[in-house]
Amino acid sequence: MAKVPWLPAELALVQRSLVTLAERATPSPLPGLPVWGGELEEWHGWNRLLADADPLRDVDSWTSRNAVRLAEAEAGFPAATAGDTLLHSDLRSDNILLNGGQVTFVDWAWAARGQAWLDPMIFALCAAVQGHPDPEAVFAAHPSARAAEPAEVDSALAALAGRFVVAARQPVEWETAPVRAFQKAEAATAIAWLRVRTGWR
Structure with missing residues (x-):
């Protein structure tokens, strides 16, 4: 499993493997x-x-101030993410095994089909939750990300952020506490990334 925060060499190795995976x-x-x-x-x-x-x-003041815009963005989610690439959908560090120069993506419980840039986006988001300072740079390293329509990526990020905000509010039991904490962190990270991407005030 990769170390977190991500080491530059391991991050680059996974990024190259994500290009191969999408192809x-x-x-x-x-x-x-x-x-x-x-x-x-x-x-x-x-x-x-x-x-x-x-x-x-x-949520923070920026989010509450832009909630209507976030709702408008997430409304385009189905069309924005439709595609025919096999997706892992859950690219956290614990689902990525590193062995020398080999990368193995495990736990395909959420396998689905959609736009090729979705897995790189999810990986960038999870890397940021786990300590990487710049999800946009991680995302932009993937060819499909550079070719993606910015508004479609924003739609997916807005939908993810809204889902995580709602999920993090669910009752906390001892066995769900780590999940709720991670969902809260994912929501905050997705919102911070959207703030940079959109330039909204």
Whole structure:
């Protein structure tokens, strides 16, 4: 498993492997995979929060000020992420095994199909949660990321952030405490990344 915060050499190795993975996984070699995102109602967090007149006390002032924009961005999520690349969908460090110069992506429980830039985006987000200071630089290292429509990436990030905000609010038991903490960190990191990407005030 990779060390976190990420070491530059290990990060670069995984980034190269993600390029190879996308090349081999497009078009998806596995028939019948679900579309990335699954049940779409789970990805409309901002819209649900606004519809409920939620006070958004657990987010920062930038987020509450731009909640309507975030809801508008996440509304485009299905079309933005549709594609035919086989995706891992959960590229945290504990799902990436390193052995010398070899990289193995394990735990494909969330395998799906979608845009080729989704796995690099998820990897960049998780790397930032686990200590990397610049998710945009990690993301932009992938060819599919450089070719992606910025608004589509923003839509996916907004949907992820809204989902994590809602998920982190769920009841905390001893066995779910680490999950809730990670979801809270993912929400904050996705929001911080969106703030940089969008330039919204």
